[in-house]
Amino acid sequence: MALPVVNASRYSTILPSTGQEIEYRPYLVKEEKIMMVALESKDQKAIMRAMKDVAQACVFTDINVDSLTSFDLEWIFLKLRTKSVGENTRVRLKCEDEECNKNTEIDVNLDDISLSEIIENKVIKLTDDIGVVMRYPQINMLEEHDEETLKTPDGAFEMVIDCLETIYDEENVYQVIDETRESVKGFIENLNSRQFGMIIDWLKDIPSLEKDIEWNCVACNKENSVKLRGLQSFFT
Numbered sequence: 538m539a540l541p542v543v544n545a546s547r548y549s550t551i552l553p554s555t556g557q558e559i560e561y562r563p564y565l566v567k568e569e570k571i572m573m574v575a576l577e578s579k580d581q582k583a584i585m586r587a588m589k590d591v592a593q594a595c596v597f598t599d600i601n602v603d604s605l606t607s608f609d610l611e612w613i614f615l616k617l618r619t620k621s622v623g624e625n626t627r628v629r630l631k632c633e634d635e636e637c638n639k640n641t642e643i644d645v646n647l648d649d650i651s652l653s654e655i656i657e658n659k660v661i662k663l664t665d666d667i668g669v670v671m672r673y674p675q676i677n678m679l680e681e682h683d684e685e686t687l688k689t690p691d692g693a694f695e696m697v698i699d700c701l702e703t704i705y706d707e708e709n710v711y712q713v714i715d716e717t718r719e720s721v722k723g724f725i726e727n728l729n730s731r732q733f734g735m736i737i738d739w740l741k742d743i744p745s746l747e748k749d750i751e752w753n754c755v756a757c758n759k760e761n762s763v764k765l766r767g768l769q770s771f772f773t
């Protein structure tokens with residue numbers, strides 16, 4: 538005989554990168570366990586994989602999880618967590634006073650966490666006639682390039698190629714997907730460092746969950762402030 542379904546609530550939210558409305562259910566104990574184990578491992582790839590699996594299981598709307606951006610997934614996870622566990626999370630923050638360095642536990646209301654601004658301008662003008670149109674990295678790219686990627690020259694290079702949507706000049710718009718990786722690489726190699734830097738700067742501003750927190754240290758009462766950024770800073 539079929540046993541009753543305990544949790545059947547449905548909620549909706551807006552997918553940040555596209556504005557599409559999606560329906561979801563809160564995650565269940567088994568899914569929470571998958572997430573928490575991944576977050577505690579602090580392994581970027583494991584976290585991405587867990588977020589994808591949990592989003593796949595909890596979102597009813599037909600979406601391609603692999604094509605979501607990192608901030609879409611962070612947003613979905615925040616919503617799932619709020620509806621499943623509750624609005625509060627407890628973070629441990631270290632006093633900035635070097636003599637003190639003691640931890641204070643602070644309750645953070647998840648409803649107050651927002652997504653940093655989505656940059657609407659995706660066009661980077663490299664010369665008067667030539668430029669590129671960027672796209673936010675999709676989750677499947679971030680599984681390949683971890684958080685340290687942008688700091689290494691080779692990694693930054695590969696990530697830039699993956700995040701180019703089109704290249705344009707006076708006469709044409711070239712879809713990067715239709716070009717060989719070799720020719721796109723050649724295009725990037727011929728930029729000067731200022732132009733390359735403009736692209737890297739754009740990529741550094743990928744939106745993320747963030748919140749400013751001010752607190753007084755339990756040990757020395759110093760007033761501290763910090764900007765928490767990224768899913769992991771709220772849940773580990």
Ligand SMILES: [Zn+2]
Nearest residue numbers: 632637754757
């Ligand atoms: Zn202190």
